[in-house]
Amino acid sequence: VRSGTFALVLLGALMAYYVYLPLPEDIEQRWKLMLTDCAFRSLSHLSLGLKDYMGVMMLVTFAERVVPQSDERVRVEDERFDGVEVVVYQPRRDVCAGERRRAVIYLHGGGWCLGSTRMGPYDSLAREMVTELNAVVVSVEYRLAPAHRFPVPFEDAYRAAKYFLSADVLGSYDVDPERVAVSGDSAGGNLAAVVVQQVGVKPRIKPKAQALIYPVLQALDLNTPSYRQNRHMPILPRTLMVRFWSEYLSSDKSVLLSMLANAHNGPDSAPFLRFANWSVFLHESHRRTYDYVAPPVNEGELPGALARSVTDPRASPLLVPDAALRPLPKAYVLTCEYDVLRDDGMMYVERLRLAGVHVTHQHYPAGFHGALMFTVWPTDFRIARQMVNDYLLWLKQNL
Template sequence: MELLLAIFLAVLAAFVAIAFYYEHPRAEIPHGFSERRKLYVLHYVMNLGFGLATFLDKVGIVSEVHFLRVLMDTIPPFEDKRLLIKDLRFERVKVRIYQPQTSKCSQRRGVLYFHGGVGRLGSIRAYERTCRYLARKSDSVVVSVGYRLAPEHPFPAQFEDCLAATTHLLRTAQDHGVDPARVIICGDSSGGTLTAAVAQALVNRGDVPKLRAQILIYPFLQIVDLNLPSYQQNGRVPILLKERTVILGLKYVNKDLSLIPEIFKGCHVPEDLRLKYQKWVSPDYIPQEFKTRGYKPSPTHPPSEETHERYKPLLDPVFSPLLAEDSVVAQLPETFILTCEFDVLRDDGLLYKKRLEDHGIKVTWCHLQEGFHGTVFLALFGGAIAFRSGIKGLKKIVSFLRLM
């Protein structure tokens, strides 16, 4: 009986995944990508997860977001006796601290890690491998921040938790074996968004030590222009399809999905703001080498006041850090930015890199020529799941940390 049930569930899962695959845009992986088959398999497995989550939600068994969270939390961590691991709270925020035991150094660098997951997914548990790796390889005290998730805790609760955890560590660094002058914040994807927003929020704070650096791993940084070259070239490249990017982002801030076509056209940005943002968000600032795979300037569509009012929070620098004022950007700490060639968010990183450098901020840039969104996170699984580009990215991040 149990065997029959298992077979039934497996067939059902495969059916749901296939249906989900054909319901959504087909994946397109450039022929120059050397690990194409592996990425296709990953794309199918992700469709299986998303499809099954959607199915279970529609039939009322479990909500989509809770099912995906459970899936992510089943990721087994590495066993590592070289780390002292403990769970604490920084103010109201759950954190897990990873402290190396092999070094005699009493005051190490401290790294706060903000996980990805578009504010709705991810957890301390899901990012165990990432944080253990960074602590061990860079000989740092790593603090994984378990910020509250939407929709139970609406945006910007995620930012507020990350800011609270950061200020707490800056104030109490020595209690955790951390040099308060060597605190770095780091995050991937939406965690990179949170990293950028927290760094900006701290520039005018005189009550805590300054951050030593920020590390942005393929961050989402703006929703003004979704027709930049990277969006046009990689709109159907797994794992972050263009349409999926916007859907997940709108669900994060609890906005309806009815006007997504208007957002793609840029109708949510009024004319005065469009003129203001052009000096920061423009395909003209993307180097020509990143347009060779194809780019066609998009027509300008008239703005809609209704659309702007409905999606106005998306233009807040907490959600779109690339839109912060120059006076804020000019005070940011040294920065590491990782971008991936086959990622819709590639140009967000390139534009932020330019803004920082224009203001004299030192930037270390790592571009993964065969990277895609999520490649660094997957690198820690080894075997068939790890991609060479992700392994390279991890090593570059560790090298940067060791210099701090």
């Protein structure tokens, strides 16, 4: 009996050691986040042919896939906009005489390498936007890296948005051309920011609003205070975010090591470093005790694709000059304290405000990256529900 009791105690201790992560005290439902992260790590340890955390996330993407179906309130259709696959969600109820609907072009997250509009959480979010806002939602199924590296995901997002933002197409969906938003989360927030910048280049119907949810916005400095503070945080540790960047921008395997060391900038980066200078654009409370050191500029040869793309504003929208920011529509930017991408979003908020753009900055002091996706049991988090409610309220009031 004693040996059995000892074995149970030992097993319990080992399980607690495996599950436990030293997460910040102010994160609500800390143990649920620990268990969620533990589940991901456990999958990576099973003999499923997966060698890393990114492989686990790919498995989760497939596990979360659903087949979006029409129901009594929402009509769902698979379409192609200028050759780009999209899922269109529309309200079932007829438009009243003289009434036209809002619309949201939505771009999913996943580090440009993972994710799908057909994942359950995105399908659920699209349906909520339809019913709460009486909106048409265009969810874009852009092609993914590494099979389709930069600029392909951006080009897909841009083509789909440009196609939808035409008078004829908007009219066919009973959409008011003055009530269209572009939105996305994480890498989708990156694509949404770039699409909004690019569609404003030539005269055409322009979005009224942009809503960016913990967006990734720059690749020059991968050692900002939030990258340092949250380097081991689930759901997006620093190594995974850097891996996403390297897979998105280059096929050269040495790029990952350079980016992990924050030593991936060449001479072309030098003029752009001022746009990602967090000692200027980040509030003192978030600079904390970190000292700013500009990323080193490597005088040696960089892989051609990386040298061209790391400073391309279509990859890093934070790097556009002030003149390109001034004409942009009002913005909603959501950031989380415990997120490597926190400072990207905060710097963009500051730059937009300095350029005269009206910005609503929604910061969650106890938030973590990817929280918006966790709305369904058993990985349902109260903060996720709050994020969705705040996001929908802003769209309702500003679109």
